[in-house]
Amino acid sequence: MGKRIVIDPMTRIEGHLKIEVEVENGKVKDAWSSGTMARGFEALLRGKDPRDAPYVTSRICGVCYSVHQLTSARALDDAFGAKVPWGGTLLRNLAMGAQYIYDHVLHFYQLSALDYLDIMAVAKYKGRDKDLLAVKDKIVGLVKAKDTFPLTPRYKPDAFCVKDPDIVISAVKHYIDALSMHAKARNMGAIFGGRTPHYQSIVVGGFTQYPDINMVARFRTMLDEQAKFINEVYIPDVLAFGTGPLFPLAKIGLGGGHYNYLAYGALEKDPAGKDLVFPAGAIMGLDPKAIRVQRFDQKKITESVKYAWYNQDKPQHPYNGKQEFDLDQRDAYSFVKAPRYNGKPMEVGPLARMLIAKNPTLIGLVKQGVKPGAVARHAARAIETKLVMDACYKWCDDLLSAMTKPGFKIHDTAHWDPPQKGMGAGFYEAPRGALGHWVKIKNKKIDNYQCVVPSTWNASPRDEQNVRGQYEESLIGVPVPDPDNPLNVVRVIRSFDPCLACAIHLIHPKTNEIRKFTVQ
Amino acid sequence: MTKLNTTDTPTPDNQKKTTVLGVGNLLLSDEGVGVHVVKRLMGMALPPEVEVIDGGVSGLGLMNIVARADHLIVIDAVRAGGPPGSIYRFGSEDLTAHPDTYKMSVHEIGILEVLNLSRFVGQTPKTTIIGVEPKSMEMGMDLSPEIQAKVPRVIELILDELRHSN
Numbered sequence: 001m002g003k004r005i006v007i008d009p010m011t012r013i014e015g016h017l018k019i020e021v022e023v024e025n026g027k028v029k030d031a032w033s034s035g036t037m038a039r040g041f042e043a044l045l046r047g048k049d050p051r052d053a054p055y056v057t058s059r060i061c062g063v064c065y066s067v068h069q070l071t072s073a074r075a076l077d078d079a080f081g082a083k084v085p086w087g088g089t090l091l092r093n094l095a096m097g098a099q100y101i102y103d104h105v106l107h108f109y110q111l112s113a114l115d116y117l118d119i120m121a122v123a124k125y126k127g128r129d130k131d132l133l134a135v136k137d138k139i140v141g142l143v144k145a146k147d148t149f150p151l152t153p154r155y156k157p158d159a160f161c162v163k164d165p166d167i168v169i170s171a172v173k174h175y176i177d178a179l180s181m182h183a184k185a186r187n188m189g190a191i192f193g194g195r196t197p198h199y200q201s202i203v204v205g206g207f208t209q210y211p212d213i214n215m216v217a218r219f220r221t222m223l224d225e226q227a228k229f230i231n232e233v234y235i236p237d238v239l240a241f242g243t244g245p246l247f248p249l250a251k252i253g254l255g256g257g258h259y260n261y262l263a264y265g266a267l268e269k270d271p272a273g274k275d276l277v278f279p280a281g282a283i284m285g286l287d288p289k290a291i292r293v294q295r296f297d298q299k300k301i302t303e304s305v306k307y308a309w310y311n312q313d314k315p316q317h318p319y320n321g322k323q324e325f326d327l328d329q330r331d332a333y334s335f336v337k338a339p340r341y342n343g344k345p346m347e348v349g350p351l352a353r354m355l356i357a358k359n360p361t362l363i364g365l366v367k368q369g370v371k372p373g374a375v376a377r378h379a380a381r382a383i384e385t386k387l388v389m390d391a392c393y394k395w396c397d398d399l400l401s402a403m404t405k406p407g408f409k410i411h412d413t414a415h416w417d418p419p420q421k422g423m424g425a426g427f428y429e430a431p432r433g434a435l436g437h438w439v440k441i442k443n444k445k446i447d448n449y450q451c452v453v454p455s456t457w458n459a460s461p462r463d464e465q466n467v468r469g470q471y472e473e474s475l476i477g478v479p480v481p482d483p484d485n486p487l488n489v490v491r492v493i494r495s496f497d498p499c500l501a502c503a504i505h506l507i508h509p510k511t512n513e514i515r516k517f518t519v520q
Numbered sequence: 521m522t523k524l525n526t527t528d529t530p531t532p533d534n535q536k537k538t539t540v541l542g543v544g545n546l547l548l549s550d551e552g553v554g555v556h557v558v559k560r561l562m563g564m565a566l567p568p569e570v571e572v573i574d575g576g577v578s579g580l581g582l583m584n585i586v587a588r589a590d591h592l593i594v595i596d597a598v599r600a601g602g603p604p605g606s607i608y609r610f611g612s613e614d615l616t617a618h619p620d621t622y623k624m625s626v627h628e629i630g631i632l633e634v635l636n637l638s639r640f641v642g643q644t645p646k647t648t649i650i651g652v653e654p655k656s657m658e659m660g661m662d663l664s665p666e667i668q669a670k671v672p673r674v675i676e677l678i679l680d681e682l683r684h685s686n
Binding site: 040041043044056058059060061063065102106110176179180182183184186187195196197198 | 574577579581659660
């Protein structure tokens with residue numbers, strides 16, 4: 001029996017994920033991924049007007065709110081029989097495009113980069129760049145004042161951490177710049193979203209707010225600034241790290257997993273919706289030399305609960321799934337169900353999307369020896385950020401041209417009222433991966449509602465066949481030379497951009513000291 | 521040092537801006553008290569330099585909002601062990617900035633961390649937090665009656681704060 005290491009919580013605010021690994025001879029031998037918090041917000045929707053669902057579901061998660069709203073609207077589009085006009089689709093795409101940009105850049109710099117840097121190396125910077133010297137002064141000053149949030153406390157740097165002072169200091173500078181870019185991209189999303197956070201303009205049938213030329217011009221100006229950062233900082237950083245200091249991790253394919261990939265598809269490039277920025281499809285058992293993509297068929301999705309605290313006797317399609325908890329379920333270790341596609345565990349997210357799209361840049365990296373795994377996930381995320389950014393320019397042009405045509409529409413008003421009875425499915429690609437919403441309507445009210453979120457696919461527990469979920473499988477064999485510092489485990493899981501949508505924001509002071517501030 | 525610049529258009533009059541930011545999850549009953557309060561505030565007549573924001577469950581997504589404020593008033597559920605409905609008023613400096621859990625989870629970010637990050641990049645609004653001790657955190661979209669009854673008092677405190685701010 002190897003040594004057990006528990007990492008809990010893996011993420012703090014965005015949810016409750018516990019990773020447990022068994023380490024033997026310096027490597028992970030077995031792994032368990034648990035969602036430690038009961039979900040089931042869907043129950044809140046039963047009996048409500050279906051048109052409330054996009055707003056309610058946008059409150060599930062503090063990160064993916066707009067994409068829940070959109071996916072919910074798409075499930076309603078399907079159930080109501082609404083046909084979103086091209087103008088509505090373009091506006092939805094631009095609102096989502098902003099989310100992709102702010103999410104992916106944030107993930108690389110704020111949520112991951114520090115796992116790969118020896119921050120203290122900045123003190124050894126000998127160069128003369130004024131901006132970088134200011135960064136050095138700042139960090140050294142914070143260390144002296146013992147006030148180094150958000151850079152520490154953290155894991156001890158290991159052999160794979162970048163220690164070259166020049167690289168580290170410029171990465172820290174980019175970390176700071178990325179925060180500012182993130183804040184601006186949020187403002188960009190609000191132009192069409194109506195507000196941020198929690199967009200309000202996405203509804204069944206299309207969009208609520210007509211654009212004017214000034215809005216498009218503002219969006220474009222802000223997009224220019226994001227594009228400069230993405231092209232000149234983000235992508236070069238990811239490529240330089242992936243093919244440079246992190247190449248040893250890339251070469252061993254750290255965090256590969258099952259090599260099954262799934263994408264539902266999203267972001268239409270033409271009014272017919274045939275050409276997508278992210279094509280739908282499935283890859284079973286990747287062969288990087290000859291990638292075979294199967295057609296996506298939603299009927300192949302089931303959710304198993306053998307190892308999850310739910311009351312259900314056999315795997316069910318999400319239309320029929322229920323959220324009834326059973327805490328006495330024998331063998332259960334997670335509140336996350338185990339979704340399967342054609343009975344198999346799948347990876348969803350940027351790497352899945354770029355492999356399914358057979359993206360030439362990613363395939364080029366794979367040929368250079370970057371095996372599908374943690375490092376390739378970061379690369380795929382950067383590559384698709386550029387694809388979305390380029391598409392945003394095209395959508396701005398398309399929108400300007402559509403706006404000037406007579407009969408410009410952004411909403412299918414004829415299908416605004418809920419049907420007496422119906423069912424619908426909404427499929428989309430959240431930044432973290434394939435997102436699905438399923439709705440059943442009875443007497444014009446919601447009868448059943450289910451969301452299968454991206455992290456449910458990736459963080460899934462074992463299934464009926466005892467086959468591990470993708471996080472679990474991706475940890476097998478991962479080197480953990482020091483059990484007190486399981487940095488590689490953290491790197492692998494964070495490369496997926498984990499998010500178990502629960503988002504509790506309660507301020508919880510460490511002591512009861514706060515009571516002295518009671519107001520009467 | 522790089523200053524965080526999030527304005528996409530220059531403010532013409534350079535007026536000091538006060539932001540009232542309600543945060544919390546509307547789907548978990550009293551956890552959403554901050555959002556319930558600001559929703560009510562949005563229907564009231566306030567000075568033009570006051571911005572009222574429903575921050576919902578967003579974390580780092582609030583960076584743009586925090587960074588453009590001169591004075592920030594955060595309304596949130598606060599669990600400090602008092603009886604449900606207790607109202608607290610304090611500054612961000614009164615809270616433990618980084619709990620021990622950070623060792624294992626350095627990255628995910630909530631409102632306190634956003635305030636810290638904002639300070640890290642050299643932009644620190646004067647911050648007041650008005651907290652309400654929740655009764656129920658169960659799934660549900662309404663406040664408990666006890667907490668609902670405190671909403672007018674919280675609004676009074678915000679208006680007081682705004683008066684002092686000018």
